[in-house]
Amino acid sequence: MIITLTLNAAVDKAYHISGVVEPGTVMRVDTCRNTAGGKGLNVARVIKLCGEDVMPSGLAGGRTGALLEQLTYQDGLNGRFVHVDAETRCCINILDGKNRSTEFLEPGEEVTAQEMERFMQEFEKICTDAEVVTMSGSVPRGVRKDIYRILVERVKSWGKKVILDTSGELLKEGIEAAPDMIKPNQEELSMLLGRPVTTLDDVKAAAMELYNKGIGHVVVSLGRDGALLVCDQGILHGIPPRIKAVNTVGCGDSMVGAFAVAFRRGYGPKESLKYAVAVSAANALSDQTGHFEPEELERIYPGVRIQDLTVSETLSD
Ligand SMILES: Nc1ncnc2c1ncn2[C@@H]1O[C@H](COP(=O)(O)OP(=O)(O)OP(=O)(O)O)[C@@H](O)[C@H]1O
Ligand SMILES: [Mg+2]
Incomplete structure (x- = not known):
């Protein structure tokens, strides 16, 4: 079993419009497709297509969090998300008639230290049957910058392999715990x-x-x-x-x-x-x-x- 972790998951909304985006006007959307988003969800879909057992995990909150879990399920993935008060983000990608993409990424609400403590406890149970754990992307506001260092250390101490794919300060701190990849x-x-x-x-x-x-x-x-x-x-x-x-x-x-x-x-x-x-x-x-x-x-x-x-x-x- 492989666990993929997405702390900053989102519902990705792809808006297709036939014309071009005109700032300051009302734009009508032709079609809208919702996808379970965040890098670790992409990782999970690929692992499933490769034919291995995978369980996506992360934080989910509010009605968007419930939609995220439903979309994950519709992708044929058996996700286990830890629930927090902060509403899960939406990320909007407008694809226009000129094949251009304009993205709006919501900042997301703050997750508290107590919620992260609870996440840490639940994550150990989530990882029980895993041989490999992947951790991807950014983290919500309120989460400490050395979170991946702590998580990598823990997952390694449970005898599992860890792949870390993040950037900036989160990566700098995370590599201090020497992930496997x-x-x-x-x-x-x-x-x-x-x-x-x-x-x-x-x-x-x-x-x-x-x-x-x-x-x-x-x-x-x-x-x-x-x-x-x-x-x-x-x-x-x-x-x-x-x-x-x-x-x-x-x-x-x-x-x-x-x-x-x-x-x-x-x-x-x-x-x-x-x-x-x-x-x-x-x-x-x-x-x-x-x-x-x-x-x-x-x-x-x-x-x-x-x-x-x-x-x-x-x-x-
Ligand atoms: N145009 C391409 N043709 C063939 N392979 C590609 C192409 N673009 C990407 N790849 C493959 O995908 C891998 C990852 O791509 P890339 O270097 O763009 O990662 P990235 O910048 O981390 O992307 P993201 O974070 O958006 O998923 C590359 O190492 C390469 O093997
Ligand atoms: Mg990348």
Whole structure:
């Protein structure tokens, strides 16, 4: 079983309008689609599509929280959310006739320290049957910035593998607890280390630095250029075949989901990276976030190349 944690879940509302957004006027929406949102929900959908048991978890509150749980259930996912007073957020994405997307992200209400204490207790029960736990995204207001450090430490002490995918201060604090895997993109990596990470050599050096801090798998996602993995068996670059991407939102979440599946199945590093690069590329071919067509995955997988970039003396274990 894999648990995906989304502390700042949301109901994502996709508004389709045929014209263009005109500020200061009344706009009529043609169609509206609600989805259970937040990065960990994307991760969970991908894990399910990969064929593994998954349980999404997080915080849910108010009527939007109830809708979030219902949408999760409609996705065929058996979620276990901890209830808080703060109403769950809505995030609105307006897709106009010119194929442009304009997003409005609600700030969300504050969650109290007492509620987080209760969450911590319930989360231990939620994780009972898990071998792998993923933690994704931002946190609601009121939640301490070192929450992922505390959570990673706890989950590791329960003998489970942890993948952390977040950014900024939350990532900086979280890596202090040495999660089994992190998956920053170049921008997140650059913010974390406080220097530009532009070339493949920069990425390699940055990933090595984090690996040497005790993070077993450092995966840096590079968009259409694939991903770099540094682990105890070396430095690998996974390169996807050229594809016609239609929606790259949630590609990083798909990669996290695929690695969680690979950990669960005991894949080696090369196989894990190849699988994750293929799954995330397949997500880019779907217009839905955190979704892929299994036939696309089968088509892409054989075209993923794995290059070994290891220079033995650069690895210290
Ligand atoms: N255009 C593309 N073609 C092929 N594969 C892609 C493409 N875009 C993304 N991917 C795959 O998805 C992975 C993750 O993408 P990306 O680096 O954009 O993550 P991200 O910025 O964390 O995304 P998000 O947080 O929105 O989910 C990449 O490492 C790559 O394997
Ligand atoms: Mg990301």
